[in-house]
C-alpha cells in the first residue's frame with residue numbers, strides 16, 4: 348500500500364497529481380506545515396511536520412514523504428521519479444536518456460526556479476501583488492527567473508513537453524514549480540511556449556482533481 352504524507356496546499360501536490368495520473372490506490376495521511384500552527388507541539392495540534400510521529404517518517408520534518416510497502420522516500424522529485432519508474436507506462440521515462448532528461452529537468456526546476464517562483468507565490472498568497480513592496484518582490488524574483496524560463500521556453504518549443512514528445516512525470520515536476528510563478532502574469536506572458544504548456548498540462552483531469560482537493564483545504 349502506498350501512503351502519501353502531506354497536504355494539498357504544499358509541495359505534495361506534485362505527488363498527488365502523479366498518483367492520480369497513474370491511477371494509484373493510495374492513502375493520504377494529512378500532515379500540516381508546522382509554521383501554519385500557533386503551537387504545533389501542543390497535545391491537541393493536528394499532525395504536522397514537527398509531530399514526533401511524522402518525524403519518524405521524515406526526520407527532516409518536510410512534506411511530502413511516502414511509505415510504499417515499507418520503503419520510505421523523502422524529497423518530492425525523488426518520490427515522483429521513483430513512482431513513475433515503478434509503475435511504468437507513458438508517464439515513465441522509457442530509456443536511460445529519457446530517465447536522465449527527466450532527472451535533469453526536475454533538478455533544473457528545483458534549483459534554478461523554485462526559490463524565486465515561491466517568492467512570487469508567497470507574495471500572491473499574502474494578497475500583495477498590487478502593493479508597492481509586493482511589486483518590488485515580484486520584480487526582483489522575475490528578473491532572476493528570466494534566464495531559466497527562457498531556457499525552458501526554448502526547450503518546450505521543440506515538442507511542447509519536457510521529455511520526449513509526450514506528457515511524463517517530468518512535466519509534473521517542472522509544471523508544479525513553474526505554477527508558483529504564474530501569478531506574475533507579465534513574466535509568464537514573455538514565454539509563449541511555457542504559457543501554452545502550462546495551460547495544456549493544467550487542463551488534464553488529474554490536475555483538476557488535485558486542484559479541487561487543494562481548494563477544499565483551508566488556506
Ligand SMILES: N[C@@H](CCC(=O)N[C@@H](CS)C(=O)NCC(=O)O)C(=O)O
Pocket residue numbers: 356357358359379380381382383396408409410411421422423424
Ligand atoms: N526539497 C523538499 C522540500 C519540501 C518542503 O520544503 N516542504 C514544505 C512544505 S511545501 C514543508 O514541509 N515545510 C515544513 C513547514 O513549513 O513546517 C521537497 O521537494 O520535498
